[in-house]
Amino acid sequence: MSLPVLTRAADRRRFLQTFGVGAAAAYALTSLPANATVDAAKAFVAKVTGGKEPAMGKVTLTMPEIAENGANVPLTVYVDSPMTAESYVKAIHIASDGNPAPEVASFHLSPINARAEVQTRMRMSVTQNVWAVAEMSDGAVFMAKTEVKVTIGGCGG
């Protein structure tokens, strides 16, 4: 009587192994960040900069390499600028290429800020890149990108 029970248990294990792994794989495939989110981030940057292609440089984006809690990831953006009436940072935009929506925040600055640095905290649903885009007073656009690995996503669900 004990043998069939064992077999059933073994069957169940095998079923779970094959089906469980398959389901997990299917889930991973469907939930992989599609490039659509990268396109959405690009579209957001194009919208705020009026379509200007950002150059890399001048912007320093500091974030943790690994975020254990995606609900609260600190970030610091610093833009190398004299912040004078002749040359200053007009705006700093933060975008994400893995969250349900690409925009995070837009900060508006002027020479009175003297130091073009902003700190804040953002949500991250998955491991992804964060983009920091700086619009200068002369119309130039600079950008920095950094990847943050997320252990627990923070967009609810």
Added chain:
Amino acid sequence: MAIDAKPRLKLPKTAAKGEVLEIKTLITHPMESGQRKDGDGKTIPRQIINKFVCKFNGAPVFSADLYPSMSANPYIVFNVKMQESGEFEFLWTDDDGSVYADKKKIEVA
């Protein structure tokens, strides 16, 4: 739904003329993203602070447009170069139209 939003500010009461101050701001607010579902599977409607403005003696010195990817209790730190004594005013605008405000005086010598 009304939210009990409490502003918290960190800046000195006095500063030297020409000094660049770091101003730390936070407001307690859930920043409901509109992505979450309740126990019945219904989407919880979005309600966030969508705008932050800092004014000094009535003139805007810093502002921010915020989106659901901002963390709950939005925390924003920025700098202001002090030239004269006066009053800072901080304004946070909620999706429901409420504006939460706080003020801080500063002496510049």
